Amino acid sequence: MRHQTFFWFILPSLAAMILFIALPLVSVVVQSLHIEHEQVIVTTENCGPFGCTEESTVDTEATAQLRAKQPLGRFAGLSTYFDRGHLASAEVSEAWQSNATWGGFFADLYNLPFYKALSFTLTYTFLVTPLVIVLGLLIALGVNRLKPVLKGPTIFVSLLPMIITPLIGSLILFWMIDAQGVIGKTLQWLFEDPELSLKASPVLTWITLMVYGVWSSAPFAFVVFYAGLQTVNSDSLEAAMIDGATRWQQIRYVVIPHLMPLVVFISLIQLMDNFRVFEPIVGFSAEANATSLSYIIFADMRSDITRFNSAAATSVLTVIGVAILLAPVLLRTWRDFKGKAV
Amino acid sequence: MPNPAHRASRSVVFFSSAFVLLWVIIASFPFLWTLWGSFKVQADFFSKADWRYALWGTRTLIETGDTFTGAGYAGAWIQEEFWRAAINTLVVVFFTVLISLTLGTLGGYALARSGQKYAFWLLMIALIFRAMPHITLVSGYLLPFFEWNLWGHLPTSIIVLVAINQPFTLWMLHSFFLNIPKDLDESAKVDGCTQFQAFRHVIIPVMWPGVITTGLFSFLLAYNDFAVTSMLLSEENRTMVPAIYGFLGSTQEEGNVMFAVAAVVSATAPLFVLVMFFQRQIVSGLTAGAVKG
The missing domain is CATH 1.10.3720.10 (MetI-like)
Structure with missing residues (x-):
């Protein structure tokens, strides 16, 4: 295909991506370097019989005018990045000096909003991803053994948790785990504790969110693995069996190596998707006990006074996180590509 | 794979079928429950007294005169x-x-x-x-x-x-x-x-x-x-x-x-x-x- 033809074919798609993905990233960086204008202070001198006093008042009108004229605010450099709401350099170094133990240091760190969100996001990403892969593989192995008549309906039901709107899916589960909902009541009965509530403690909230994450993503891994299982070479399975391999050994040494490329693919997609975990926190109203990076950006934009600069700084830090997460994959692809070219 | 060599022992078949059945319940129950419960009143869907109220619509019967209500949808x-x-x-x-x-x-x-x-x-x-x-x-x-x-x-x-x-x-x-x-x-x-x-x-x-x-x-x-x-x-x-x-x-x-x-x-x-x-x-x-x- 000629370069010019290629260019015209790709242009609309490329323009959309540049305008609404690349430029917003630039906009986020610019916003994060600015901060809202300070209030305009007017100093007036009141002179009475006992001498003069200076009085400062906020000129609300002038402040509003200035802020409306320059909504971006004034240039603030990197100061937003290091304030208490983000990297909190001062607080971190204080926590480092005042705590002799790692435990105390991390406890202090966890009280800072950015680190609190980061710790949940990372825990969620790196626990849910492997659990999704394992559960998806088990379901795929199970469904693969079913009678053909049962396979269709089973796959239909299995797809439901995945295609459901994330906010709606988490709401459905949230209502069920409510202390007065069906799962909440059952758990109270199981543990003989009428006060048990999954919403009360941070640990239980984290577990609930991760259970939701596995529930909603396992079908994706299942479908991919299931398709992979259809292409397992039956000759190698038979050979393994003749050599005396047990069922477990067949899976371990024939099936799993065959599925390995799919594991890489699922991990890549899952790492990207889990890192932006957001809707479950809204659906489960879990913000008191668990926040994610995406959630604190949302909260900054939703608050009464939209904190553009704060949301933007968190966004930039999140994008850096995504870049670190993707770096190994991109490096590998690049090496493969170079290897192919040579 | 309809291959006689792959015929598994009874316990493997049992466990794998039980596991798939469990997964099917986990995947579908929340939807069925919410669909059923959406035709009840709040006192049944979030029951302080007994979770089975949601099944039979006990409070719904008292409040609306029927065990199913479309009040949520109308609202x-x-x-x-x-x-x-x-x-x-x-x-x-x-x-x-x-x-x-x-x-x-x-x-x-x-x-x-x-x-x-x-x-x-x-x-x-x-x-x-x-x-x-x-x-x-x-x-x-x-x-x-x-x-x-x-x-x-x-x-x-x-x-x-x-x-x-x-x-x-x-x-x-x-x-x-x-x-x-x-x-x-x-x-x-x-x-x-x-x-x-x-x-x-x-x-x-x-x-x-x-x-x-x-x-x-x-x-x-x-x-x-x-x-x-x-x-x-x-x-x-x-x-x-x-x-x-x-x-x-x-x-x-x-x-x-x-x-x-x-x-x-x-x-x-x-x-x-x-x-x-x-x-x-x-x-x-x-x-x-x-x-x-």
Whole structure:
């Protein structure tokens, strides 16, 4: 295909991506370097019989005018990045000096909003991803053994948790785990504790969110693995069996190596998707006990006074996180590509 | 695999069937329960006394005189005007899918036929864009959209969703076009067609299976979106998912939770129908990405 033809074919798609993905990233960086204008202070001198006093008042009108004229605010450099709401350099170094133990240091760190969100996001990403892969593989192995008549309906039901709107899916589960909902009541009965509530403690909230994450993503891994299982070479399975391999050994040494490329693919997609975990926190109203990076950006934009600069700084830090997460994959692809070219 | 050598011992069959059965229950029970409960009153769905009230509708019978009630649906659709949100969703989803596919087919076709280095790099950049959390992009739009008076309108959300959708659409259609033999459009070009004519007369007639599958995933992305629509749409323009989120804000009043439950069930129904009719396409779409890697 000629370069010019290629260019015209790709242009609309490329323009959309540049305008609404690349430029917003630039906009986020610019916003994060600015901060809202300070209030305009007017100093007036009141002179009475006992001498003069200076009085400062906020000129609300002038402040509003200035802020409306320059909504971006004034240039603030990197100061937003290091304030208490983000990297909190001062607080971190204080926590480092005042705590002799790692435990105390991390406890202090966890009280800072950015680190609190980061710790949940990372825990969620790196626990849910492997659990999704394992559960998806088990379901795929199970469904693969079913009678053909049962396979269709089973796959239909299995797809439901995945295609459901994330906010709606988490709401459905949230209502069920409510202390007065069906799962909440059952758990109270199981543990003989009428006060048990999954919403009360941070640990239980984290577990609930991760259970939701596995529930909603396992079908994706299942479908991919299931398709992979259809292409397992039956000759190698038979050979393994003749050599005396047990069922477990067949899976371990024939099936799993065959599925390995799919594991890489699922991990890549899952790492990207889990890192932006957001809707479950809204659906489960879990913000008191668990926040994610995406959630604190949302909260900054939703608050009464939209904190553009704060949301933007968190966004930039999140994008850096995504870049670190993707770096190994991109490096590998690049090496493969170079290897192919040579 | 109907091979006698694969016949497993009875215990393996038992455990694997039990496991699949357990998974089927875990996957479907929440939906069945919520569907059933949406026809009850709040005192049954969230029962202080006994969870079985929700099954038999004990309080519903006392409060409404019947064991089923459509009060939640009436409240959501008529009183809270959920139909407006449904229409907005229809508009947003229809145009997002249409525009996504138009742009994506042209771009995906070019990427599949180019074979140049820059096509590879474009795909890599699309992969990076695919990984961007949507809410970080939204935080980039908000201030400029306020300034340029673009905020709150349906077309703004549509074009934003199209753009966010592009990386995925490009990847998927690119891999579908790779499966269409190159000889088809090459021979058309030998016969004197331009590249676009070859695309128009030779490729378009055979590309529909791939386009339909990709369209399903564009539909799901637009329909399920919360980050973009909740931040970029004004109250009267909002779609179903942010509207349901809005119901939650006013849950304090008795009965409003059931409005949200009814709305949730209403918004889930189209997805059920979709999976029922397009199960094969969804499965093949999920695996297409994996096989091409």
